Amino acid sequence: MVSSETMAANQASAGEVMVFAADAPLRLDSGGQISPLTIAYRTYGALNRERSNAILICHALTLDQHPALVHPSTGKSGWWNVMVGPGKTLDPERHFLICSNVVGGCMGTTGPSSIDPATGAAYGLAFPGITIGDMVRAQAMLVQALGIERLFAVVGGSMGGMQVLQWASDYPERVFCAVCIAAAARHSPQNIAFHEVGRQAIMADPDWRGGDYAANGVRPEKGLAVARMAAHITYLSEAALQRKFGRELQRDGLSWGFDADFQVESYLRHQGVSFVGRFDANSYLYITRAMDYFDLAAPYGGDLTKAFAQAAEVRFCLFSFTSDWLYPTAESRLVLRALNAAGARASFVEIDSDKGHDAFLLDEPALRAALGGFLNAAALVWGRP
């Protein structure tokens, strides 16, 4: 039912794919299912004999299964090189690290740009709506297929942090530690509002073609770029923008037109243009929707404590950043309150940083130190990795 194969030879280092055939469909919160399901993932390090040193890394909205080492297709370094690598906090010499592309993504896991077996063409909008819970269910299938009964830790920032909370809620017996960085247990109206701007930008692009752009040989690049620009602002703090760009101009004098006069405009345009080369517009729609639908307390009548009722044995560690206004500290505090009420072991650190939401991806020594200490101490209790 499950087949694992190395990707094509020119991507030998790109990781692997696991295919779940028709007898193992991914059941979705929407009531539908995805079958067959391909999960593209990458591992670092080796699983020990006790199978007790596995850490699942959950990626954020537009990232992928390559947190460390050189990215096979972009040639860029991994998105979490500061955290993942030999001798680092998440260390392949000690841990067996797993990172998989989320369901709905566009980096090899089944998503709207995958071929729909029913039609032989890309799913497009025929792809079913997905949730954070669906992403986690798919990861749980992968982890099980890799022969791991219980993960030493699940770690993630931003949307990855949402997955971490979902893991602890849905599979508490399969998680020893849950590390949730710069995230929330639900999307706020402000979060939803920014995502809606992005989606509207994509859908307003004539090349979006109702989601059928692949069949028409076009891509809604302008819309996707604008979506990225809007989102990127939310990842930065006002202080970071001020420090990086101020009101500096691109060249001497104003253009009296609508070119990128200011450096910050040029920077955002660059962010937008470089994004469209690596990301699929429909994936962006589906994944932002999944984040907007995320409300861990909703199935429990709005009582977040009940979402963690079975998670009293999980060791939680939450992090927020002082200048993160996308998932501000107050959201982590809501989660903490619920964890305390559920009797879970919860730790929390608010890291002082002026880098905004993006801080979770950047070199924040205080984050590395605290997370490293937490994991090392947990490993002593766990007794193995």
Place this chain on the structure above:
Amino acid sequence: MNAGPRDDFAEISRLVRKGARVLDVGCGEGALLELLVRENHVDGRGMEISPEGVSACLARGLSVLQGDADRDLDYFPAMAFDYAILSQTLQQVINPRHVLGELLRIGRQAIVSVLNFGHWRVRLDLLAHGRMPVTGALPEPWWSTPNIHLCTVRDFIGLCDDLGLRIDACAALVAGKRARPIDPRRPLENWRAETALFILSRRDRNPATTDEAAD
């Protein structure tokens, strides 16, 4: 001359029942909490305002929340702990009355140590020099001290009475000496005790049965 942290901690460890649920508010780098986990096998949590302190606690394997005693005790549901501990911190909070009330909302009992401003040395120092005392227990000048709400043992008892709290036990702590059980309402103790350690519970609840020393 001040009762050092060790004296304070040893006495708290002596008082806390084995296997109890404990919250240490203002836990610093986790020395007391670690002691209680190791010696008393408590199910311990900490709250600490400084990220460095929290980080140090994490490295010790302790579950600690970064938070402010003045603001963040509402993180915890009522009666979540057998003991809520506030060790030599009450005089540093902005609203001691609120914090004390919160400790006894979330804990069946509170263990609170109080620097006694009524100690004879402090009184003598003030009388002799007419300036805010700078002693071993109060080493900072008035304009830089974190101790913004100093009180005497008698003052503290007054607040406990106001809040409807029962004093289940009290001990005087002096550096290097064994804690001495005292009746804090005796006027003499307000002269003699450098630091007083109180075990408190709420009068409107049944007397706690857990205030005896751990064996």
